[in-house]
Amino acid sequence: MDQPFLYSRYSDLQRADNLFVLEEYLRLLRWDSSPGVGRGGPYAVLDIGVGDGRFAVEVLVPRLPGKCERFVGVDSSEVMVKFANQHYKSRHMEFVQLDIASDTVDPSLERSFDHVFSFYTLHWVRRQRQAFQNIYKLLKPGGDALLAFLATNPIYDIHQIMASNEKWKHYMKTDYIAPYHKKKHPEKQLERILKQVGFTKYMCRLENRSHQFHGVDVLRKSIKAVNPIVSNLSEPEAKEYMDDFMKEIVELPTVKIEKINNNPETITINYKLFIVYALRPDEE
Numbered sequence: 001m002d003q004p005f006l007y008s009r010y011s012d013l014q015r016a017d018n019l020f021v022l023e024e025y026l027r028l029l030r031w032d033s034s035p036g037v038g039r040g041g042p043y044a045v046l047d048i049g050v051g052d053g054r055f056a057v058e059v060l061v062p063r064l065p066g067k068c069e070r071f072v073g074v075d076s077s078e079v080m081v082k083f084a085n086q087h088y089k090s091r092h093m094e095f096v097q098l099d100i101a102s103d104t105v106d107p108s109l110e111r112s113f114d115h116v117f118s119f120y121t122l123h124w125v126r127r128q129r130q131a132f133q134n135i136y137k138l139l140k141p142g143g144d145a146l147l148a149f150l151a152t153n154p155i156y157d158i159h160q161i162m163a164s165n166e167k168w169k170h171y172m173k174t175d176y177i178a179p180y181h182k183k184k185h186p187e188k189q190l191e192r193i194l195k196q197v198g199f200t201k202y203m204c205r206l207e208n209r210s211h212q213f214h215g216v217d218v219l220r221k222s223i224k225a226v227n228p229i230v231s232n233l234s235e236p237e238a239k240e241y242m243d244d245f246m247k248e249i250v251e252l253p254t255v256k257i258e259k260i261n262n263n264p265e266t267i268t269i270n271y272k273l274f275i276v277y278a279l280r281p282d283e284e
């Protein structure tokens with residue numbers, strides 16, 4: 001995903017969900033002065049899949065209690081990291097390229113963070129176990145993580161339809177379907193991974209969420225902003241791809257479209273969001 005300008009403008013759904021997560025779950029993290037590195041004093045934060053950086057700077061950081069003395073935003077996309085550094089780098093904030101599912105993480109970042117966040121990113125990651133192992137490594141002992149990502153979304157049904165379309169299937173080399181989409185008991189799968197990588201205290205919760213897009217054009221741009229295929233297409237191809245995508249989406253029984261008088265259509269999408277809290281145990 002490398003369309004920071006479009007994402008900056010068309011990410012109301014992600015922003016609303018991320019705000020909800022912060023309002024409901026930020027208090028779960030260890031902000032108190034209990035034993036452990038950094039508790040109660042200045043602390044370091046990592047945000048995985050920081051994207052364009054706007055949400056981190058405008059929403060996340062201002063809501064953190066106490067003194068966040070170091071904020072590192074990482075993203076696998078070079079374009080996103082460049083954009084975030086150009087717009088938001090400061091004395092306490094930096095943005096670095098990192099794929100959270102890579103085999104190794106930069107040793108200088110290991111055991112460096114009191115709190116790890118990730119919003120709207122981990123559903124892109126196929127190597128879930130590797131990603132959670134890296135998150136564990138990046139945390140200081142006694143540090144904790146709050147992660148929010150898609151479990152199920154009707155958009156993935158369209159990805160599946162497009163992947164079987166002769167016109168588009170050769171562009172869909174990677175499987176973009178979220179790893180827990182329509183899985184039975186995804187919480188159990190995730191809890192198993194968290195336990196295997198060493199987290200001792202954890203919570204995996206599925207939240208039913210819903211978002212209304214005001215106008216088909218807003219929905220189209222919001223989808224385009226996070227679509228991994230369109231940026232590899234020529235402009236006319238991208239238009240045709242999005243036209244086909246939109247034709248399919250309005251047909252889905254899980255997507256509700258209402259039009260009242262001359263107002264733009266309201267398109268309601270229902271989906272499930274994973275909220276994960278995990279604590280790396282303190283060292284004896």
Ligand SMILES: C[S@@+](CC[C@H](N)C(=O)[O-])C[C@H]1O[C@@H](n2cnc3c(N)ncnc32)[C@H](O)[C@@H]1O
Binds near residue numbers: 002014051080098100
């Ligand atoms: C939808 S954006 C979310 C941005 C921001 N966290 C927010 O909530 O507005 C997802 C970001 O995750 C990044 N991403 C996808 N896979 C990743 C991976 N394996 N490691 C790190 N970042 C990844 C993408 O490049 C993209 O910038």
